[in-house]
Amino acid sequence: MKYALLDRGDRLSRDLSEQFHTQAQSKGLILNEEAPDFVVSIGGDGTMLQAFHRYKEQLEHLAFIGVHTGHLGFYADWQKNELSELLELMATSEPRKIHYPLLHVEIETAEGKAAHLVLNEFTLKSADGTLVSAIHINDEPFEMFRGDGIVISTPTGSTGYNKSLGGAVIHPSLEALQIAEIASINNRVYRTLGSSVILPKHHHCDIVPPDPEEELILGIDHMLMPMTGIRSITCRVADRKVTFARYRPFTFWNRVREAFIGSL
Numbered sequence: 008m009k010y011a012l013l014d015r016g017d018r019l020s021r022d023l024s025e026q027f028h029t030q031a032q033s034k035g036l037i038l039n040e041e042a043p044d045f046v047v048s049i050g051g052d053g054t055m056l057q058a059f060h061r062y063k064e065q066l067e068h069l070a071f072i073g074v075h076t077g078h079l080g081f082y083a084d085w086q087k088n089e090l091s092e093l094l095e096l097m098a099t100s101e102p103r104k105i106h107y108p109l110l111h112v113e114i115e116t117a118e119g120k121a122a123h124l125v126l127n128e129f130t131l132k133s134a135d136g137t138l139v140s141a142i143h144i145n146d147e148p149f150e151m152f153r154g155d156g157i158v159i160s161t162p163t164g165s166t167g168y169n170k171s172l173g174g175a176v177i178h179p180s181l182e183a184l185q186i187a188e189i190a191s192i193n194n195r196v197y198r199t200l201g202s203s204v205i206l207p208k209h210h211h212c213d214i215v216p217p218d219p220e221e222e223l224i225l226g227i228d229h230m231l232m233p234m235t236g237i238r239s240i241t242c243r244v245a246d247r248k249v250t251f252a253r254y255r256p257f258t259f260w261n262r263v264r265e266a267f268i269g270s271l
């Protein structure tokens with residue numbers, strides 16, 4: 008079995024990476040960064056975002072495993088003291104493979120269209136002041152947004168930025184995307200729905216800035232890109248999915264409780 012490994016780069020994560028490689032070798036696992044069967048991320052959910060983007064071209068051929076060096080994460084469910092147990096299971100058993108929905112974002116400029124795959128969320132903000140953008144759902148005008156920005160998240164991303172904005176937590180078995188507002192201006196002139204909106208897989212939304220020359224800041228998970236010349240941005244649930252390897256059960260709602268509520 009071939010594996011690749013990414014760590015957060017801090018002392019603890021680097022030490023755990025070294026331990027992982029040593030134990031993996033003794034169990035017959037082969038390090039192969041070009042074509043791994045499993046990608047192990049050691050750090051946090053942010054490290055998993057980096058691992059996802061490094062291997063997103065090979066999603067159909069690999070599964071991700073997350074080891075957390077801090078608190079339990081949404082993508083990283085093994086603790087730092089459980090490395091030996093994880094390696095033993097990787098060497099001797101077949102994991103359950105679970106598949107999570109992703110977001111497909113298409114950005115249209117005068118040069119054409121560029122597509123991006125997103126694990127947590129796509130964000131749109133203005134580079135200078137308030138963002139103004141029309142939002143269409145299924146090619147029909149829905150609202151004119153005016154405020155700090157818009158966050159469109161996947162179900163697994165719903166516990167990230169989306170949750171801080173008051174968005175709903177969505178179970179990842181639901182193939183959906185969620186549009187959440189960042190500080191929308193609502194008065195007699197500007198009006199938005201004010202609550203987050205959840206779209207099913209067969210729906211899509213377009214964000215249309217009125218002035219294509221305005222500089223916007225686009226966020227694809229942890230990466231920010233300033234851009235001008237945007238005619239429209241289309242978001243829909245992607246056809247591709249990301250796969251995680253589960254060697255033991257840890258339900259989504261238990262993760263949510265442990266991360267946000269703690270033991271009862």
Ligand code: NAP
Nearest residue numbers: 051052053054080081127128163164166167168171228229
């Ligand atoms: P960061 O600013 O260093 O980390 C942001 C925090 O979000 C970290 O604690 C991270 O967990 C956590 N996180 C990431 N994905 C999550 C998920 N799906 N569910 C729950 N928590 C999650 O940035 P980063 O490490 O590069 O991560 C980028 C992510 O940060 C974005 O995708 C966005 O979801 C989140 N973010 C949140 C806010 C906010 O809540 N106001 C603002 C901007 C960005 P770990 O500590 O385990 O890495």
